[in-house]
Amino acid sequence: xxxxxxxxxxxxxxxxxxxxxxxxxxxxxxxxxxxxxxxxxxxxxxxxxxxxxxxxxxxxxxxxxxxxxxxxxxxxxxxxxxxxxxxxxxxxxxxxxxxxxxxxxxxxxxxxxxxxxxxxxxxxxxxxxxxxxxxxxxxxxxxxxxxxxxxxxxxxxxxxxxxxxxxxxxxxxxxxxxxxxxxxxxxxxxxxxxxxxxxxxxxxxxxxxxxxxxxxxxxxxxxxxxxxxxxxxxxxxxxxxxxxxxxxxxxxxxxxxxxxxxxxxxxxxxxxxxxxxxxxxxxxxxxxxxxxx
Amino acid sequence: xxxxxxxxxxxxxxxxxxxxxxxxxxxxxxxxxxxxxxxxxxxxxxxxxxxxxxxxxxxxxxxxxxxxxxxxxxxxxxxxxxxxxxxxxxxxxxxxxxxxxxxxxxxxxxxxxxxxxxxxxxxxxxxxxxxxxxxxxxxxxxxxxxxxxxxxxxxxxxxxxxxxxxxxxxxxxxxxxxxxxxxxxxxxxxxxxxxxxxxxxxxxxxxxxxxxxxxxxxxxxxxxxxxxxxxxxxxxxxxxxxxxxxxxxxxxxxxxxxxxxxxxxxxxxxxxxxxxxxxxxxxxxxxxxxxxx
Numbered sequence: 001x002x003x004x005x006x007x008x009x010x011x012x013x014x015x016x017x018x019x020x021x022x023x024x025x026x027x028x029x030x031x032x033x034x035x036x037x038x039x040x041x042x043x044x045x046x047x048x049x050x051x052x053x054x055x056x057x058x059x060x061x062x063x064x065x066x067x068x069x070x071x072x073x074x075x076x077x078x079x080x081x082x083x084x085x086x087x088x089x090x091x092x093x094x095x096x097x098x099x100x101x102x103x104x105x106x107x108x109x110x111x112x113x114x115x116x117x118x119x120x121x122x123x124x125x126x127x128x129x130x131x132x133x134x135x136x137x138x139x140x141x142x143x144x145x146x147x148x149x150x151x152x153x154x155x156x157x158x159x160x161x162x163x164x165x166x167x168x169x170x171x172x173x174x175x176x177x178x179x180x181x182x183x184x185x186x187x188x189x190x191x192x193x194x195x196x197x198x199x200x201x202x203x204x205x206x207x208x209x210x211x212x213x214x215x216x217x218x219x220x221x222x223x224x225x226x227x228x229x230x231x232x233x234x235x236x237x238x239x240x241x242x243x244x245x246x247x248x249x250x251x252x253x254x255x256x257x258x259x260x261x262x263x264x265x266x267x268x269x270x271x272x273x274x275x276x277x278x279x280x281x282x283x284x285x286x287x288x289x290x291x292x293x
Numbered sequence: 294x295x296x297x298x299x300x301x302x303x304x305x306x307x308x309x310x311x312x313x314x315x316x317x318x319x320x321x322x323x324x325x326x327x328x329x330x331x332x333x334x335x336x337x338x339x340x341x342x343x344x345x346x347x348x349x350x351x352x353x354x355x356x357x358x359x360x361x362x363x364x365x366x367x368x369x370x371x372x373x374x375x376x377x378x379x380x381x382x383x384x385x386x387x388x389x390x391x392x393x394x395x396x397x398x399x400x401x402x403x404x405x406x407x408x409x410x411x412x413x414x415x416x417x418x419x420x421x422x423x424x425x426x427x428x429x430x431x432x433x434x435x436x437x438x439x440x441x442x443x444x445x446x447x448x449x450x451x452x453x454x455x456x457x458x459x460x461x462x463x464x465x466x467x468x469x470x471x472x473x474x475x476x477x478x479x480x481x482x483x484x485x486x487x488x489x490x491x492x493x494x495x496x497x498x499x500x501x502x503x504x505x506x507x508x509x510x511x512x513x514x515x516x517x518x519x520x521x522x523x524x525x526x527x528x529x530x531x532x533x534x535x536x537x538x539x540x541x542x543x544x545x546x547x548x549x550x551x552x553x554x555x556x557x558x559x560x561x562x563x564x565x566x567x568x569x570x571x572x573x574x575x576x577x578x579x580x581x582x583x584x585x586x
Contacts, residue, residue: 072539100539102547103493128531138507174493177547178486178500180540181558183511185482186475187578188561190515193471194522195585200396200467207471208519214431215512218476219505222483226501229487238421246365246393247473254395254470261585265474267560268481285480292488292554 008032009064010154014071015042017129022070025133029157036060062089066154070098074105087116094119094150103170110169119147122169124176135160142171192264199258225286234287242281245272301325302357303447307364308335310422315363318426322450329353355382359447363391367398380409387412387443396463403462412440415462417469428453435464485557492551518579527580535574538565
């Protein structure tokens with residue numbers, strides 16, 4: 001029985017909003033789940049559903065063939081895991097790091113794990129807690145391919161949209177941060193757009209509906225931009241950097257006309273201006289990457 | 294014959310990259326096209342295809358029942374049109390303003406047109422020149438509904454994705470600017486993301502492919518944000534403003550680790566920080582609108 005538990009069991013360390021959902025979904029899918037959290041009371045609902053509460057971290061990681069850790073950041077994660085006793089208990093087992101961090105955090109985690117003989121995967125959950133466990137939920141993971149094969153079933157139980165990003169341990173974090181950079185800056189652009197609508201007396205929900213409708217086309221434009229950057233070819237623009245910069249001028253002027261905050265268009269115009277000053281005005285918008293390199 | 298020409302003819306003023314495409318597409322679709330441009334040589338290819346070149350602006354607008362103007366900005370447009378002679382020649386006819394401008398520009402144009410008895414529509418072309426004339430090309434127009442009905446056939450010949458945004462003359466410009474605010478700020482987010490990929494040695498084209506793939510989901514998230522702003526309800530976040538702000542901290546730290554420009558995440562973190570300082574950390578990301586109001 002103990003052997004079976006170790007083969008099919010999963011330990012989840014960290015029972016915040018995301019970690020507790022991971023443990024609940026694994027219980028839903030029939031896994032034997034062991035949990036540990038600094039505050040033991042956070043485990044109550046899981047224990048009531050059949051999860052085992054470990055007395056300490058060494059016991060927690062020793063209870064299962066696979067340990068998932070999902071805490072606020074890698075500083076906390078490494079504070080919990082990076083002791084000689086935990087390292088020894090994890091040796092030969094699979095550790096899946098799902099805390100949010102940078103590629104360098106992931107490389108640091110992988111180096112420590114390798115030194116202890118721990119099989120290591122680093123991942124990023126591109127979803128909110130309530131989206132975990134769905135057929136299309138994306139989790140990105142990277143690391144040794146054999147490690148991925150040991151973890152794939154459990155990870156797919158958590159996220160049907162699981163994607164393996166390659167052997168470099170920092171790859172999943174890089175993909176996560178790249179995606180979030182695009183997502184959040186667009187989201188801030190929506191805030192400025194919402195102020196335009198509010199001050200023009202146009203309902204803001206309509207703007208969201210329109211953007212949802214044309215999103216596939218926006219995705220294609222972004223895909224084209226990324227390809228231009230990848231190929232480092234910014235010639236023959238359909239819409240030149242100069243034309244794009246004029247749009248920012250228009251946003252700045254409209255903000256003055258309607259008395260709204262103009263910080264965002266001003267900040268971006270400042271960036272664009274460097275591209276224009278560098279002589280990229282007749283090239284594609286994506287030529288702005290040269291300003292940032 | 295002259296009467297027929299006036300009923301089915303269209304005058305296009307401004308033969309830059311966009312204006313000349315508009316005239317070519319109208320010729321393609323069988324319209325009788327009269328053109329005028331400050332530099333007459335820009336009309337050569339159109340004249341070779343059968344367009345008539347007017348000797349001056351008064352003759353140009355007098356040749357057709359409908360005039361479309363598409364120049365760099367409204368200052369240029371108003372410089373061309375806002376004379377007593379042109380106003381008199383346009384009186385009773387339809388003027389469609391497709392230059393790029395702000396809602397206030399459109400209102401200014403409409404007031405002048407109304408004073409001359411000109412039927413007026415204001416529009417924005419949400420496409421590059423090579424996309425004009427397609428079944429899904431979006432042009433937004435706004436203004437008097439009867440004016441829209443007089444222009445709808447011609448506009449649909451130019452853009453199958455024509456959308457009427459209502460009677461307020463500034464509405465089309467507001468929709469255009471709102472859309473561009475979202476689009477360009479996301480595009481700048483992609484630039485930062487591309488630097489992450491470049492310095493991590495991950496091909497940037499893959500990032501574009503991924504974003505294209507998940508764009509419908511991104512559109513839904515933006516739709517949800519816009520709805521929250523519309524309803525002014527920021528409670529019960531799936532991902533709190535605090536969690537979103539932590540992502541910017543991560544982007545700033547990653548930029549330091551990889552030695553890349555951190556201006557964008559720093560600028561956005563500064564905005565987020567005001568939301569956190571105002572006590573919105575536990576609310577939805579969309580609560581940031583309160584910082585901008």
